[in-house]
Amino acid sequence: MNVLDYTFEAYGQLLDAALDAGCTVLTVREFLQRKELPDRFVLLRHDVDRRPANAVRMAALESRRGVAATYYFRTGTFDSETARAMAERGHEIGYHYEDLARTDGDVEAAHRRFERNLERFGRSVPIETVCAHGSPLSPHRNTDLWEERSPAEYDLLGEAYRSIDVGPDAPGGLRYLSDTGRTWRTPGSGSEAIATTGDLVAAIESGAYPRVYLLAHPCRWADGPLELAGRIAWDLGAESAKLAVGRIRG
Numbered sequence: 440m441n442v443l444d445y446t447f448e449a450y451g452q453l454l455d456a457a458l459d460a461g462c463t464v465l466t467v468r469e470f471l472q473r474k475e476l477p478d479r480f481v482l483l484r485h486d487v488d489r490r491p492a493n494a495v496r497m498a499a500l501e502s503r504r505g506v507a508a509t510y511y512f513r514t515g516t517f518d519s520e521t522a523r524a525m526a527e528r529g530h531e532i533g534y535h536y537e538d539l540a541r542t543d544g545d546v547e548a549a550h551r552r553f554e555r556n557l558e559r560f561g562r563s564v565p566i567e568t569v570c571a572h573g574s575p576l577s578p579h580r581n582t583d584l585w586e587e588r589s590p591a592e593y594d595l596l597g598e599a600y601r602s603i604d605v606g607p608d609a610p611g612g613l614r615y616l617s618d619t620g621r622t623w624r625t626p627g628s629g630s631e632a633i634a635t636t637g638d639l640v641a642a643i644e645s646g647a648y649p650r651v652y653l654l655a656h657p658c659r660w661a662d663g664p665l666e667l668a669g670r671i672a673w674d675l676g677a678e679s680a681k682l683a684v685g686r687i688r689g
């Protein structure tokens with residue numbers, strides 16, 4: 440774990456490296472709408488699990504460089520004014536749903552809840568894509584909401600996991616990299632060699648990763664080492680809670 444990594448400064452350098460390498464930055468909506476994809480691109484996704492102020496910071500870093508990303512807000516991190524301001528700058532706002540976990544696996548109740556929340560978000564900004572939250576403390580996988588129904592029923596373009604192939608043999612050589620666990624190493628994606636943001640910058644600069652799908656959680660990034668130490672402590676607490684639940688479930 441690199442304490443100096445995952446700073447907003449490092450994030451800015453990552454964006455600069457992608458732009459210098461000639462990558463187009465795409466939102467999830469743009470990715471799903473395009474008939475043809477650029478040779479080099481970064482599909483940029485942010486799950487706003489906590490600390491919405493950090494999402495605003497990240498969006499500003501992107502706007503300053505003339506690029507936009509997709510921000511998935513939970514019901515608890517969504518704020519209509521913030522969402523509107525971000526959408527005005529070209530960012531895509533989506534719903535980070537966890538309805539199946541919240542209804543304890545009741546699929547019908549989860550759909551009613553999903554629809555209500557989608558309507559609430561949609562009153563402020565157009566919502567065209569959604570993305571499941573991990574809900575680590577629940578035994579229910581939120582993506583199971585779509586076992587018998589489809590996001591298209593809600594006039595959605597797609598879902599960030601279901602609609603995008605993130606496997607090692609994904610079409611077009613798309614590589615999925617996530618900062619979950621404070622490393623970019625993402626098991627099963629063929630990108631295990633990339634640990635730090637520096638590694639990722641080098642891979643993008645070398646052209647080895649011309650097409651990447653990046654998930655950066657704004658709450659995991661910070662101004663500098665001191666603030667980051669606090670974040671890591673929080674993460675470690677959350678990790679041990681997940682482990683404890685895992686052990687109880689056995």
Ligand SMILES: [Zn+2]
Pocket residue numbers: 486487488535571572573574
């Ligand atoms: Zn999440």
